[in-house]
Amino acid sequence: MGTLLEVKNLRTEFHTQDGVVHAVNGVSFHVDEGETLGLVGESGCGKSVSMLSVMRLIPMPPGKIVSGQVMFQGRDLLQVDDEEIRSVRGNKIAMVFQDPMTSLNPVLTINTQVSEALELHLGMTKPQARKRTIELLKMVGIPEAERRVDDYPHQFSGGMRQRVMIAMALSCSPQLLIADEPTTALDVTIQAQIIDIVKRLKRELGMAIVWITHDLGVIAGLADRINVMYAGFVIESATTKEIFGNPLHPYTLGLLGSIPRLDAALKAKLTPIEGLPPDLIALPKGCPFYERCRYRTDKCAEENPPLELATLRHWVACWNWQDVRKQRLQ
Amino acid sequence: MTTRTRLRSSSRVRLVRRFLANPPAVLGALVIFLMVIAAIFAPWIAPYAYDAQKLDYIEKPPSAAHWFGTDGLGRDMFSRIVWGARSAVFVIVMVTLVSLTIGVPLGALAGYLEGWVDTLIMRLADILFAFPGLLFVFFISATIKPGVTNWARASGLSELANSGYLDYAVVILALGVVGWAGLARLVRAQVLSIKQREYVLAARALGVPTRRIITRHILPNALTPIIVAMSMSLGDIALSEGYLSFLGIGLQPPAPSWGNIIAENAGRYWRQFPQMIWLVFIPGLVLATVVFAFNFFGDGLNEALNPEIEK
Numbered sequence: 001m002g003t004l005l006e007v008k009n010l011r012t013e014f015h016t017q018d019g020v021v022h023a024v025n026g027v028s029f030h031v032d033e034g035e036t037l038g039l040v041g042e043s044g045c046g047k048s049v050s051m052l053s054v055m056r057l058i059p060m061p062p063g064k065i066v067s068g069q070v071m072f073q074g075r076d077l078l079q080v081d082d083e084e085i086r087s088v089r090g091n092k093i094a095m096v097f098q099d100p101m102t103s104l105n106p107v108l109t110i111n112t113q114v115s116e117a118l119e120l121h122l123g124m125t126k127p128q129a130r131k132r133t134i135e136l137l138k139m140v141g142i143p144e145a146e147r148r149v150d151d152y153p154h155q156f157s158g159g160m161r162q163r164v165m166i167a168m169a170l171s172c173s174p175q176l177l178i179a180d181e182p183t184t185a186l187d188v189t190i191q192a193q194i195i196d197i198v199k200r201l202k203r204e205l206g207m208a209i210v211w212i213t214h215d216l217g218v219i220a221g222l223a224d225r226i227n228v229m230y231a232g233f234v235i236e237s238a239t240t241k242e243i244f245g246n247p248l249h250p251y252t253l254g255l256l257g258s259i260p261r262l263d264a265a266l267k268a269k270l271t272p273i274e275g276l277p278p279d280l281i282a283l284p285k286g287c288p289f290y291e292r293c294r295y296r297t298d299k300c301a302e303e304n305p306p307l308e309l310a311t312l313r314h315w316v317a318c319w320n321w322q323d324v325r326k327q328r329l330q
Numbered sequence: 331m332t333t334r335t336r337l338r339s340s341s342r343v344r345l346v347r348r349f350l351a352n353p354p355a356v357l358g359a360l361v362i363f364l365m366v367i368a369a370i371f372a373p374w375i376a377p378y379a380y381d382a383q384k385l386d387y388i389e390k391p392p393s394a395a396h397w398f399g400t401d402g403l404g405r406d407m408f409s410r411i412v413w414g415a416r417s418a419v420f421v422i423v424m425v426t427l428v429s430l431t432i433g434v435p436l437g438a439l440a441g442y443l444e445g446w447v448d449t450l451i452m453r454l455a456d457i458l459f460a461f462p463g464l465l466f467v468f469f470i471s472a473t474i475k476p477g478v479t480n481w482a483r484a485s486g487l488s489e490l491a492n493s494g495y496l497d498y499a500v501v502i503l504a505l506g507v508v509g510w511a512g513l514a515r516l517v518r519a520q521v522l523s524i525k526q527r528e529y530v531l532a533a534r535a536l537g538v539p540t541r542r543i544i545t546r547h548i549l550p551n552a553l554t555p556i557i558v559a560m561s562m563s564l565g566d567i568a569l570s571e572g573y574l575s576f577l578g579i580g581l582q583p584p585a586p587s588w589g590n591i592i593a594e595n596a597g598r599y600w601r602q603f604p605q606m607i608w609l610v611f612i613p614g615l616v617l618a619t620v621v622f623a624f625n626f627f628g629d630g631l632n633e634a635l636n637p638e639i640e641k
Contacts, residue, residue, distance in 0.1 A: 057534055061445075090536030097535075102528040107550045116546075117536045168536065 004176055004208050005031040005054070005093075010068035012046075012053045015061070019281040023049040025232040027068075028307070031176065036202070036209040038223030038240070040216060040255075044277060046232040047212045051178045053078075055093060056085050072176075091121040094169035098181040100161035104153035110137070110164055111149045117171045136167040140197055159190035166197060173205055180212045195222065216259055220244060228252050231278050231288035234307055238314035248310055248321040250293045253328065287318070295320045295327075348634040355630020361623035368412045369419035376409035381584040392608055399608040401591075402598055407608060411616055413586040418620065421501060421571045422564055428506030429563075433513030434556070438544050440514065441521025452518070455511035467504035467574055475500050497581045505570055509563065516559050520552035527551075558632040565624030572617050588617045 012024040024046045031037050039047040052058050054070050056077065070077040072093070077085060089095075097103045105113060114136060115129035124132065130149070137145035140163040153161060162182060169177060179198065183191040195218065202209055213219050219226060219240070226243045228236040228251065236249040247253045254273035275292035278284055286301040287293070293300065299319050307317040318324065349355055368375060384404030392399045398407035440451040458466075479496060524530065525548060533547050574580030575589025583590050595609035 055535060057531065086537040086539060088537070089534070090538075095532075095535040097528055097532055099528060103532045105529040105533070105547050105551070107553075108546070116533070116538060120537060165532070168532075 002033050003030050004033045004072070006069075006071040007050070007054060008069040008071070010050060010053055010070065011066040012049055012058060012063060013066055014063050016281075021280045022283055023232055023280060024053060025283070027229070027232070027234050029227050029234060029237065031208050031210060033175070034206050034208055035224045036211060036222055038219040038226040039210055039212045039229060040214065040219055040226055041229035042214055042277065044280070045229040047229050048180050049232075050229075051095070051180060051210060051212060055089055055095060055178070057089075057095075087121065090117045090169075090174075091172045092174050093176045093178065094172070094174040095178040095180065096162075096165050096169045096182045099185045100158050100165055101185070103165055104161055106153055109150050109152055110156075114149075114164065114168050114171060117168060121172045132171070133167075136171055137164070139170075139201070140164070140167045141193075142167075158186055159193060162186060162190075162194055163197065166194070166201070170201060170205065170207075174207060176208045176210065177202075178210045178212070181214070183218065184213070184215070191218070198222075216244075216255060228255070231283065232280060233288060233304075233317060235289070235317040236315065237307065238316075242311075242314050246311070246314070246325070247328070248314065248316040248324055249289075249318050250295050250320075250324055251289050253324060254292075295323050345634050349630050352630040352633060354626040355633075358623040358626035358628075358630065361619060362627055365415050365620055365623075366419060368415035370416075372413050372416045376406075376412040378406040378409040380410045380413040380586045381405065382409075389605055389609075391604060398612055401595060401609055407591075407612070410586045410591055411588065411613060414588045414591060414613070414616075417498075417581060417585065417587045418568050418571060421498065421505070422567045424498075424502045425505040425509060425567050426560060426564065428502060429509035429513050430560070432506070433510035434517050434549070436510070437514035437517025438521050438549060441518035442525060442540065442544055442548070444522075448518070451514065455514055458508055458511040461508065463505070463508045463570065464573065464577070466508055467501070468579055470500055470504045497585065501571060501574055501580045504574075505567060509567070512563070513556070513559065516555060517549075517552060520555055521548055524548045524551050554635045558628065558635060561628035561631050562625070565621040565628070568617070568624065569621050588613050592617070 007030070008028050010024050010027045011022075014021040014023060027046065027050050029037070039051070041047050049058065053065050053068075054077065056065070058065060065078055068078065072088070075084075077088065080088075104110075111130055111133055114133040115124070115126065118124045118129040118132055119126070134145045134149055137149060142148055142160060142163055148156075153164075156164065165182070177198075182198075183194050186194065198209070199222070201207075209222075211219060211222055223240050225237065225239050227234050228243070228249065230251050236243065236247070236252050238246075243252065244256065247256055251273070254271070257271040258273060260270060273292055278288050278291070284290060284301075285304070286299075287296070287304050290296050290300050295318075297320060303319075305317045305319045307315045310316045310321050349359075382405060384400065386404070387400055388402055388404045390396060390400045392407075396406050396408065398411060400406055401410070436451050440448040475496065478499075482496065521544070530543060530547055533543050538547070571580055571587065572589035572592075575587040576593045578590070578593065581587040581590055583594060591613045592610055595605075595613075599605040599609055
């Protein structure tokens with residue numbers, strides 16, 4: 001399986017009245033063909049901004065992609081011209097957003113909206129696009145697709161709208177799908193349906209997925225590998241099994257510890273992570289997790305640990321990951 | 331078996347119903363409709379030509395032959411007023427077209443691109459706002475019109491120069507050039523707000539180019555305030571044209587405009603009753619009624635398009 005997308009040292013910041021917000025700070029990762037990468041972290045950790053930067057959808061004032069490379073099919077997406085990036089968007093890399101209630105244009109029919117990408121990228125005529133749109137709607141499980149294709153978004157429920165979004169995203173058979181918390185705004189049963197659809201389509205189309213979420217439960221059943229992000233840094237990267245079975249970063253450990261478990265003892269307490277994430281305008285000199293970390297040492301305050309190989313195919317950005325492991329195994 | 335909830339009436343039907351529940355608005359719509367009919371069918375409705383003089387039948391009060399009487403040159407007032415509707419409608423339509431054609435694209439560009447484009451366009455609009463509209467028309471009339479007229483004469487287009495079409499052109503140009511600024515500001519505000527919405531981001535994520543995003547995604551969502559603003563401005567345009575013609579810098583007689591009809595007659599028959607009634611008050615009443623009609627119509631349209639939920 002070759003590498004589909006390679007992000008090197010991506011830095012994105014936002015120039016606001018209160019200062020420069022360092023949203024993404026030297027993030028590097030890759031996505032291989034056909035694999036599902038989970039991007040996990042709390043709100044504000046930079047997971048959405050990273051992927052929006054990959055697609056160059058960051059509003060350029062006040063945002064700015066300061067440095068980095070996004071290698072996709074032999075080209076650096078951050079350097080290509082507008083026409084080329086537009087031919088990639090929706091066509092080779094597609095994105096599904098979080099809130100299905102607002103992601104669809106209320107004054108256009110479903111047909112118009114799903115056909116748009118088909119007409120734009122595949123050069124289909126309106127009748128051809130309409131036919132394909134109906135097929136796509138059937139594929140994502142919209143009942144009575146022939147009739148509903150001329151409906152407006154307000155005539156669909158949230159789950160249905162998200163399916164329509166997925167249909168739109170997959171219309172041109174992209175190689176990479178970026179799903180930015182697509183199920184966060186939906187209730188659990190619908191969430192399960194959507195996840196099933198995405199999994200099935202992924203198998204059928206053989207595409208890679210970057211699934212952004214803060215819900216570890218969701219990602220456990222979906223991803224092949226997981227990147228954990230914090231304050232604009234990738235602080236741990238490993239296979240799903242490794243992340244859940246052998247977490248090495250104190251933050252990851254904290255995240256796992258704060259999830260209620262069905263097999264926990266009755267009345268066992270949840271251990272939340274004390275404190276709050278750092279201010280992205282004034283990032284500390286050393287490790288961003290220093291203030292909240294139980295394993296911190298003086299070195300952590302001075303130097304920000306880089307993401308390094310710890311064990312087999314498992315990278316972590318922590319000076320003291322060995323202590324973390326030792327304590328956990330006791 | 332599918333169960334599906336259908337709204338019992340489409341949103342369009344409900345919109346019409348809301349509008350119809352508003353008596354002044356409906357009355358306004360009726361008056362406008364009559365005016366448009368008069369404008370289109372003037373040659374067939376008006377019993378006499380608007381400039382047909384009957385010098386032995388001047389200053390006659392309303393009668394069976396002349397429903398609104400005759401003026402100082404024996405011209406039938408009813409016919410003149412009907413033809414006046416045509417002038418008014420023509421000016422309103424053309425000015426609205428000019429304002430839309432200039433104002434909407436400029437406002438959309440200013441709102442979508444922001445930066446120096448926005449500043450440039452908005453400062454231009456500010457300059458126009460700073461001009462009192464009438465003064466601007468005066469200016470154009472005084473400086474450009476003679477020049478254009480002479481040029482037309484010199485190029486052998488003397489028919490054009492004499493026909494009065496230039497008058498229309500000047501009035502339309504002046505009102506349109508001032509009118510676009512308000513529309514542009516409105517469109518810009520709408521675009522600024524709508525472009526933050528997630529479906530615009532989703533469209534960009536699909537690779538839709540900028541021009542298409544503005545025309546297909548943003549502007550259709552901005553339609554409601556634009557329609558309302560336009561319908562409110564229609565009455566304003568009618569009134570402005572009335573002022574200009576009244577002051578003599580708009581449409582010139584014998585071209586029939588309610589404004590210049592009032593002007594001619596008010597001057598001549600000042601304080602002469604009963605002539606004032608059918609020569610000045612009736613045209614004035616017609617103009618006022620039309621302006622009210624547009625205002626009520628615009629209001630009704632606004633309420634129908636933006637229903638208050640408490641009601």
